[in-house]
Amino acid sequence: MSSNLTCEEGTAEWYQNQTNYVFVAVYSVVCITGITLNFMAIVVFFCYTKSRSHTIVYMTNLAIADLLLVCTLPLRIYYHLGFQGLSQKICELAGLVLLANMYGSIFLLTCVSLDRCLAVCFPMSSRVREGRKKAPLVCLGIWMLTTGASLPMYLTNKKEENHTKCFRSFPAYATNINAIASSLTVGFGMPLIIMVICSWGLVRAVRNSTAVQTSGLIDSCKIQRMVSINLAIFLCCFLPYHAMLVVIYSYRHDTERIPCSVMSAYYYTLMVTCLNAILDPLAYYFTTETFRKNVEIDAVRRMLPMNNMSSDGNTRSKALAST
Numbered sequence: 001m002s003s004n005l006t007c008e009e010g011t012a013e014w015y016q017n018q019t020n021y022v023f024v025a026v027y028s029v030v031c032i033t034g035i036t037l038n039f040m041a042i043v044v045f046f047c048y049t050k051s052r053s054h055t056i057v058y059m060t061n062l063a064i065a066d067l068l069l070v071c072t073l074p075l076r077i078y079y080h081l082g083f084q085g086l087s088q089k090i091c092e093l094a095g096l097v098l099l100a101n102m103y104g105s106i107f108l109l110t111c112v113s114l115d116r117c118l119a120v121c122f123p124m125s126s127r128v129r130e131g132r133k134k135a136p137l138v139c140l141g142i143w144m145l146t147t148g149a150s151l152p153m154y155l156t157n158k159k160e161e162n163h164t165k166c167f168r169s170f171p172a173y174a175t176n177i178n179a180i181a182s183s184l185t186v187g188f189g190m191p192l193i194i195m196v197i198c199s200w201g202l203v204r205a206v207r208n209s210t211a212v213q214t215s216g217l218i219d220s221c222k223i224q225r226m227v228s229i230n231l232a233i234f235l236c237c238f239l240p241y242h243a244m245l246v247v248i249y250s251y252r253h254d255t256e257r258i259p260c261s262v263m264s265a266y267y268y269t270l271m272v273t274c275l276n277a278i279l280d281p282l283a284y285y286f287t288t289e290t291f292r293k294n295v296e297i298d299a300v301r302r303m304l305p306m307n308n309m310s311s312d313g314n315t316r317s318k319a320l321a322s323t
Contacts, residue, residue: 187242
């Protein structure tokens with residue numbers, strides 16, 4: 001179908017017949033793998049960890065957010081298989097849960113990065129230590145913020161949709177200046193800037209640390225690689241989706257003329273954001289020294305291989321050793 005046709009001009013059949021198997025395959029893999037990995041992480045954090053470090057608090061909430069996100073995917077799989085019967089309310093509620101937990105994951109990933117950076121760059125600062133102890137309150141604030149910010153979008157979309165489109169619903173909030181501004185700045189732009197600065201600070205601290213250079217206990221290249229991978233995952237998962245919001249917003253004065261190719265790209269980028277739910281456990285949980293050291297040996301043997309480094313400690317060398 002030509003790209004200059006709008007998605008309102010009989011493209012429902014095109015959307016389902018041409019793309020459903022891709023969505024079914026990807027969402028199925030993300031759903032099964034995401035539920036397994038994040039559930040394993042939650043069990044370990046709650047049942048096997050010996051201590052409750054600040055990073056563990058953020059990671060526990062991140063695992064819960066990712067688990068809630070993937071729990072909405074069976075509805076999308078059902079829809080993309082071509083089955084009918086899902087009410088618009090159920091579809092909108094599933095979309096709300098996915099949206100809230102997507103931004104919850106973004107904020108929590110930012111907190112993990114910031115917490116690691118503070119632990120390594122300011123290991124002796126009492127003010128930093130006191131601030132890091134407020135991790136539970138920060139997580140509570142993130143849950144309240146993401147839920148509270150998503151509800152108006154859900155209620156607005158609910159008023160505007162009078163017929164069932166389910167997951168083909170036009171993202172009405174993408175043409176609202178306030179919604180798009182908050183999504184791009186608070187929801188993505190600011191977290192990205194913080195993650196870049198924290199990644200730079202962490203790498204710089206590792207390179208300039210005498211303990212790292214002389215002790216031989218820390219693999220600085222491995223830490224730098226971990227930081228780079230974490231930042232790359234963040235960009236690959238969330239940048240395409242927010243770029244598409246900007247593209248869709250450019251059609252705000254004539255939403256009926258949005259090309260089908262643009263809407264198709266939007267749905268694909270939304271699918272890509274869900275990949276974060278299976279990449280988080282691999283990049284943050286099962287590859288961290290903190291995770292390994294705080295888990296009973298028998299529990300570790302029953303889990304996946306874990307062989308990287310994390311960042312908790314009271315001194316710079318100890319912080320680097322656990323980063």
